[in-house]
Amino acid sequence: MTINLNANVGSVLAKPEILTPKAGNAAGQKSDFANTIKAIEKHISKVDDLQSSSDMAIKDLLTGKSEDITSVISAVAKADMSFKLLVGVRNKLIEAYKQTMNMPL
Amino acid sequence: MEVNNTFGPIDIAISGLHTQGKWMEVISSNVANARTTDAGKGEPYRRLEVMFKTEGEDISSVSIDEIVPDMSDFHKILDPGNPNADAQGYVLMPNVNLPIEMMNLTVAKRAYQANAAVLKRYQQMVETALELLR
Numbered sequence: 740m741t742i743n744l745n746a747n748v749g750s751v752l753a754k755p756e757i758l759t760p761k762a763g764n765a766a767g768q769k770s771d772f773a774n775t776i777k778a779i780e781k782h783i784s785k786v787d788d789l790q791s792s793s794d795m796a797i798k799d800l801l802t803g804k805s806e807d808i809t810s811v812i813s814a815v816a817k818a819d820m821s822f823k824l825l826v827g828v829r830n831k832l833i834e835a836y837k838q839t840m841n842m843p844l
Numbered sequence: 845m846e847v848n849n850t851f852g853p854i855d856i857a858i859s860g861l862h863t864q865g866k867w868m869e870v871i872s873s874n875v876a877n878a879r880t881t882d883a884g885k886g887e888p889y890r891r892l893e894v895m896f897k898t899e900g901e902d903i904s905s906v907s908i909d910e911i912v913p914d915m916s917d918f919h920k921i922l923d924p925g926n927p928n929a930d931a932q933g934y935v936l937m938p939n940v941n942l943p944i945e946m947m948n949l950t951v952a953k954r955a956y957q958a959n960a961a962v963l964k965r966y967q968q969m970v971e972t973a974l975e976l977l978r
Contacts, residue, residue, distance in 0.1 A: 809865065813858040816963065817851050820970050827977040 779828065786821045793818035852903070853966040859905030860959030866908050867894045867952045871945055878940040881928050888918055889938040914939055 793814035799805040870892050877889040890913040897909035916939050924933030 807862075809858050809861045812861070812963075813854055816854050816967060820850065820854075820967065823971065823974055827974045831977055 775832075779832070782828075783825065786818075786825045789814070789818040789821050850970065854963060856903075856905045857959045857963040857966065859899070859907060860962070861956060863896060863906045863908055864952050864956040864959065868949070868956070870894050870911060871949050871952060874940050875942065875945050875949075877938060878942055878945075880938055881926075881935060883938075888936050889940070890914060891916075891938060891940045 793811075796805075796811040796814040800808065800811050874891050877883070880889040883889040892911050893914050894911055895909040896906055898904045899907055918939050919937040920934045921937050922933055923929055923935045926935045929935050
């Protein structure tokens with residue numbers, strides 16, 4: 740399950756790089772959208788950290804390195820929660836981008 | 845706490861789970877040693893008790909303060925055939941009362957369940973909040 744989630748993070752990670760230059764071009768000098776994307780990049784790396792730490796916790800549990808199930812639960816719960824938030828924000832962003840692109844000129 | 849406050853309830857609930865698990869461990873030690881006449885120091889097993897403490901002054905998680913021995917008197921039972929019996933035929937038994945341990949076990953189990961319920965409900969709450977994004 741976590742491997743899939745990480746793969747998703749990877750695919751999401753690729754997105755801002757696609758989005759940022761376009762946003763910069765569209766808005767010119769004063770681009771709030773680009774700043775938003777930058778903030779989201781930071782958030783993505785945070786989410787990625789949580790994902791990898793939950794991954795590590797699961798691995799440690801399965802390999803017998805640690806027997807503390809509760810810490811695994813906490814790591815997984817945090818990773819899950821932050822990832823859901825990230826997906827929610829991403830969907831909103833894509834939607835906003837699409838709406839902007841569909842604007843009749 | 846600052847921005848990361850969203851994880852506060854998780855950390856607290858997890859600390860609860862952790863602590864109740866530890867309590868469970870102490871109870872199991874008490875139950876398992878309910879008739880241990882030799883605990884090493886020439887006296888029977890002494891019942892252990894768990895003290896909880898908060899991590900801070902404000903909203904905070906729970907942790908084990910210390911595990912202290914119950915200093916109440918040992919039980920004395922008449923068993924003249926026992927090799928450990930004294931001149932009057934009495935044997936000192938641990939100061940463990942099984943009914944009390946069973947009671948504590950139920951309390952610990954319920955507390956564990958309560959913390960798990962808090963964790964689950966909080967996750968549901970966050971999901972509800974995220975639903976608003978759609």
